[in-house]
Amino acid sequence: MSLSVTLDKISLKKGYNLLISNLNLEVGSGDAISLTGQNGVGKTTLLRAIAGFFSPQTGKISAFDDHGLIDPIRFRTEFIHYLGHHDALSPTRTTEQELRFQAQYLNANENNYQFAVQYLNLSPLLDLETRLLSAGQKRRVSLARLLIAPRRLWLLDEPMSPLDAHQRDLAARLMQDHLSDGGIIIAAVHDPLPFETRIVHLTRPDLKAQEAALVD
Numbered sequence: 001m002s003l004s005v006t007l008d009k010i011s012l013k014k015g016y017n018l019l020i021s022n023l024n025l026e027v028g029s030g031d032a033i034s035l036t037g038q039n040g041v042g043k044t045t046l047l048r049a050i051a052g053f054f055s056p057q058t059g060k061i062s063a064f065d066d067h068g069l070i071d072p073i074r075f076r077t078e079f080i081h082y083l084g085h086h087d088a089l090s091p092t093r094t095t096e097q098e099l100r101f102q103a104q105y106l107n108a109n110e111n112n113y114q115f116a117v118q119y120l121n122l123s124p125l126l127d128l129e130t131r132l133l134s135a136g137q138k139r140r141v142s143l144a145r146l147l148i149a150p151r152r153l154w155l156l157d158e159p160m161s162p163l164d165a166h167q168r169d170l171a172a173r174l175m176q177d178h179l180s181d182g183g184i185i186i187a188a189v190h191d192p193l194p195f196e197t198r199i200v201h202l203t204r205p206d207l208k209a210q211e212a213a214l215v216d
């Protein structure tokens, strides 16, 4: 089933700070977006808005499948994986406990758990508490969630940053497989993802737009 996500003239503010003004974007099954722009421009904020953590000040974010508009709560809970740049792992759980917790939380089956462990080569880490893992290992464990529970839209914040060259290749393969299966990826990155993606480069809204937002 196809999926498309539309951002229609959205504006995002943090405090008094207008970060994004009148942004339009449309993505569909198989699309990958590399979201670039300088530090603080609003890449993470945009990913979090698409994930539904808060609503845009103006404009609309909508998702459609073959049956039409998807209910926003259903879209948020059934279609999206959001992986922030902080790995959301409980420090005192072992990797296995953490992944099994996630599998249970996400209502995933044993096969998906086993597949994720194998695909990401996590067996050597299963008995270690996650607080003991290196930054790259933590990221690899975080990526497992993408395989444990299939979701169509992956919102990834700096997914490659702590990974070494070998693990980057593995993560790139994981993402390309997702796109081949009709998934969508929007990733905040400083270096574009290492395969064909559409680059959306965010820049600060001009002074006029920022001043106008102050009186809204």
Ligand SMILES: Nc1ncnc2c1ncn2[C@@H]1O[C@H](COP(=O)(O)OP(=O)(O)OP(=O)(O)O)[C@@H](O)[C@H]1O
Pocket (backbone or CB within 6 Å): 014, 015, 016, 017, 019, 037, 038, 039, 040, 041, 042, 043, 044, 045, 046, 188
């Ligand atoms: N409560 C607030 N009031 C005003 N500005 C805020 C508030 N919270 C965050 N900001 C600003 O909003 C921006 C949010 O940036 P965000 O994390 O989305 O940027 P980014 O493009 O992902 O940056 P990086 O590349 O450094 O990860 C920052 O400039 C930050 O200073």
